[in-house]
Structure formats: C-alpha cells, structure tokens
Amino acid sequence: MTAKPFKRILLTGAAGGLGKVLRDRIKAWSEVVRLSDIADMGEARSGEELVQCDLSDKAAVLKLMEGVDAVLHFGGISTEAPFEAIMQANILGVANLYEAAHKHGVKRLVFASSNHAIGYYRTTDMLDANMPTRPDSMYGISKVFGEQMSRYYYDRFGLETVCIRIGSSFPQPANKRMMSTYLSYDDLTELLRCSLFAPRVGHTIVFGMSDNDSVWWDNRYAAHLGYRPKDSSSKFAHLFPDSAEFPEKDDITTIYQGGKFLLDGPMFK
Ligand code: NAI
C-alpha cells in the first residue's frame, strides 16, 4: 500500500454538520485522522482516533495536538450567540489551537472562517481578499480574530494557514441569498484538498464558494491554491423564481451580504 501524504490530520468540530460530512472524505489523505469535538462523536471507525475536548481548555488542546501534522479547524460556535460563548470557543479556543500547533511543530492549518467576517458589505459589492473586513456580528468578529491569528503565526513563526471564508455549505441553498454563497460539499472537500496540498500557502484567504452564476467574491489572490469548483447553485435556480427583487428595498437581510446575521446580535446578558 502506498503511504498517505499525512501521518495524522486533526479535524476539530467533527460532531458538527460539516465535520460529519468531512469525516470519511479526508481519510484518503492521512494514515490516521484524529477527530475532536466537545460533543459526542460516536464510535471510532478504522483509521480514526476520537478525542473529546473543549477548545477553551488550554492543556487539553495542547495534548490534542500531539503527533499532528496538519489541522482542519471546524470546531466552535457557528452562528451568532452570546459573546461569552463565542469568546470561549472561538477566541480563546483559536488562541489555544494556534499556540498548541506552534508548540508541536504543525506545518499547516486550514481555518473555517466565514463570510460573516465581511457580512457588512453590500450584495452589490464585489470583494477580494485584500479588502478590509466588515464583520456583521460578534460571530463574524471572532472569525476576523481567527484570520488575524493566522496572519500573526505565519509572520512570527512561518506556520501556514488557509482561511476559508465559507459561504453557505449545505445540501442546497435555503434562500435566494445562498444562490450567491452556496458551496457544495464536493467543492468544499476539493478546496480543503487544495489548501493542504498546495506547495506554499503562507497566510491565504480564500472565499469558499462553488462556481455560482451570481457572485460577490473574487478569488484572484488565492489562485496559487489551484481550486477549480465543479458545482454551481444554478441547478437550484428553480427553487427561487425571479419574481422577488434582490436586494429588496429596505430589507437589510438582502441589502448586506451577511443576511439575517445582521439582525441577530450583539447578544449581551
Ligand atoms: P456546527 O455548529 O454544526 O459544528 C461546530 C462544532 O463545533 C459542533 O459539533 C460543536 O459541538 C463544536 N464546538 C462548539 N464549541 C466547541 C468547543 N468549545 N470546543 C470544541 N468543540 C466545540 O457548524 P458547521 O456548520 O459544521 O460549521 C463548521 C465550521 O465552519 C464552523 O467553524 C463554522 O463557523 C464554519 N462555517 C460553516 C458554514 C456553513 O455553511 N456550514 C459557513 C461559514 C463558516
């Protein structure tokens, strides 16, 4: 049997929606896949190690990273939520993750960032990765923090990260907005493969989208990843007939890219 390129890939957030989708898909790349989440992940299957751990627990995250050569970081709070929860999982959690990765000599991370890091741009704007962030929520701010951790750990230690500003990765778009933000599971997997195997990535920001007809994002600064999406939201166009205007006048959930996240926060007790 030919050796797989990685010895041990760590996938955080393995019990979540995308973690469950990725669990089997990433096995071809690594001899062992270490899966982690704060929640139960079921039974370990062949080639898997399961480690239940809270990202905000520094000692546990340091141990989690032992023997890991690459990280796919999908764990954390994935929507707007009370700031205390976001602070623990997405801010302290990401800081713990980077420090542990550095201490254990991990060479590359992929960070599941989000379109909510730039959700306060308009749906009539066209963005590239060099434009300033405009978060639409405390959740979006936590993703900006993660992207800056990537920037800093690369400049300071040469630890490489691809930050994927994922649009909407679900079986199909749930509304007209997601016709622009849709990222199929196959394209997500391909983008992860490109992020792990591109020879040099430094600190890269890429927009995680399929080859959709109507787009708000330009991936010109991530061309070195070699990502070529194969799917498109166009096959779901029949679900959203053109009768409703988009963006709708006075509806900020269609005027701004972040959609309904703009209305959800901030949440302080
Ligand atoms: P999800 O909410 O289904 O999964 C996140 C997982 O993280 C959960 O299993 C949860 O138990 C775990 N988690 C939460 N707090 C934790 C903690 N303190 N310690 C350890 N684990 C913790 O979210 P989903 O949809 O699977 O997204 C995965 C990642 O991708 C998230 O970081 C999310 O922000 C990001 N993303 C997802 C998008 C999508 O369309 N699904 C779009 C943009 C970003």
Ligand code: 15L
């Ligand atoms: C995200 O960042 C969320 O994690 C996901 O649940 C979706 O809401 C997605 O963005 C989106 O904007 O559609």
